[in-house]
Amino acid sequence: MxxxxxxxxxxxxxxxxxxxxxxxxxxxxxxxxxxxxxxxxxxxxxxxxxxxxxxxxxxxxxxxxxxxxxxxxxxxxxxxxxxxxxxxxxxxxxxxxxxxxxxxxxxxxxxxxxxxxxxxxxxxxxxxxxxxxxxxxxxxxxxxxxxxxxxxxxxxxxxxxxxxxxxxxxxxxxPGILASAIHADGSYNPILCVPGQINRGSVTGDPFLRMDGQAVFKFAVKVLADVAREVAEIGGVSLDEVDWLIPHQANIRIIQATGKRLGVSMGKVIATVSHHGNTSAASIPLALDEAVRDGRIQRGQKVILEGIGGGFAWGATLLRF
The missing domain is CATH 3.40.47.10 (Thiolase/Chalcone synthase)
Structure with missing residues (x-):
């Protein structure tokens, strides 16, 4: 295999x-x-x-x-x-x-x-x-x-x-990647979007990012916790066996609330949002690389990576580094 x-x-x-x-x-x-x-x-x-x-x-x-x-x-x-x-x-x-x-x-x-x-x-x-x-x-x-x-x-x-x-x-x-899961629900599109379009050489509509912060928070915490549990189950490990959780770096409150919902202490969560801000699709690999290079993440350890973005789309991967 x-x-x-x-x-x-x-x-x-x-x-x-x-x-x-x-x-x-x-x-x-x-x-x-x-x-x-x-x-x-x-x-x-x-x-x-x-x-x-x-x-x-x-x-x-x-x-x-x-x-x-x-x-x-x-x-x-x-x-x-x-x-x-x-x-x-x-x-x-x-x-x-x-x-x-x-x-x-x-x-x-x-x-x-x-x-x-x-x-x-x-x-x-x-x-x-x-x-x-x-x-x-x-x-x-x-x-x-x-x-x-x-x-x-x-x-x-x-x-x-x-x-x-x-x-x-x-x-x-x-085995390296042990499990992955991706999901989406397009009914939530208006909550986080850039609605503008390029049409015949000009931008029509609003070209800027718009977000309903409270709605994003509530949805994000629920599905990030759910998808972390999902990949752990698919991978045949308990959350207690996971060494590190690397969530999307959107907001420290979302990160903390997700960890609490999963019963994962912040000591096992990689958080770089304080000095990176939300870098969208770059946030997970940025956080992963920082933790690898500073020695926190070691070979053989189990890590869950998870993200959520506009759409809404969300997903997670369980891997043995």
Whole structure:
């Protein structure tokens, strides 16, 4: 039987941290106390106007490929999870493929499930590898969410940041990814969306991110807890046996409430939202890479990754790192 295991991780954040007080200095009608109390966010990274998702993805990918001990040409599948692609087409994945100098004809495509994008992409890549059709996948979450924020809406603009995270997933004889589950319910679309459309050269409708924060909170806590239990059950382990939980880094209150609902102490939860903000599809691999590189996550440990995004779409993966 062919399995899929994480061979290496990488991440990249653009520029210097932008603190809450920096946002106040830029004219945002808010305060460090207001943001911190409600979200747990102290800082985030914001890309310069000429920096794209594929550039962030490239930097994260190079680090993941190096950690995996392989070469770019060894990658035969690239999946980029993003809601902020470089352009309508070609895909950010093919732009990344070109930047990496990969010319082996391997598959490359984008996947759009907003903040659940990395969970969806990881589940998809794992199935390609287990089928035997591909041997080594580069799975990336990359976002420049600062491009779709209304900087006059203090309820949303202070929440998000830019960045990218990547993993190399490779075929293995030993189990790595133990279980995955992905779900969606489109009836919740209006709660979190960017409703604008490109139509004949112009944007029609609202081009900015809009969110009903309270509705998102209630739904997110429930389904994140449910899907974590689901993958643990599929993988045949109890939640007590899971060493680390890495939830989507949206808001510290959602993270804490999810952990409480699962009976998982915050000592077993990887939380980077304080210094990354919500980086959408990049948040899970960013947090994973940080915890791998600082030594918290060790080989052989069991980890649950889970995310939820607009749609709503949500999903989780249980893996043995």
């Amino acid at each position: 062919i399995h899929a295991r994480v061979a290496g991780t990488g991440s990249f954040l653009p520029g210097k941290p932008v603190t809450n007080n920096d946002l106040v200095a830029r004219g945002i009608d808010t305060s460090d106390e207001w943001i911190t109390e409600r979200t747990g966010i102290h800082a985030r990274h914001l890309a310069e106007p000429d920096v794209t998702s594929s550039q962030l993805a490239y930097e994260a990918s190079i680090r993941a490929i190096e950690a995996a001990g392989c070469l770019p040409g060894d990658i035969d599948l690239i999946i980029v999870a993003t809601s902020t692609p470089d352009c309508i087409f070609p895909s950010t994945a093919t732009l990344l493929q070109a930047k990496l100098g990969i010319t082996n004809g391997g598959a490359a495509f984008d996947l759009q499930a907003v903040c659940a994008g990395f969970a969806y992409a990881l589940a998809t890549a794992e199935k390609f590898i287990r089928s035997g059709s591909h041997k080594r996948a580069l799975v990336v979450g990359a976002e420049v969410f600062s491009r779709i924020l209304d900087w006059n809406d203090r309820g949303t603009c202070v929440l998000f940041g830019d960045g990218a995270g990547a993993i190399v997933l490779e075929a293995s004889d030993a």
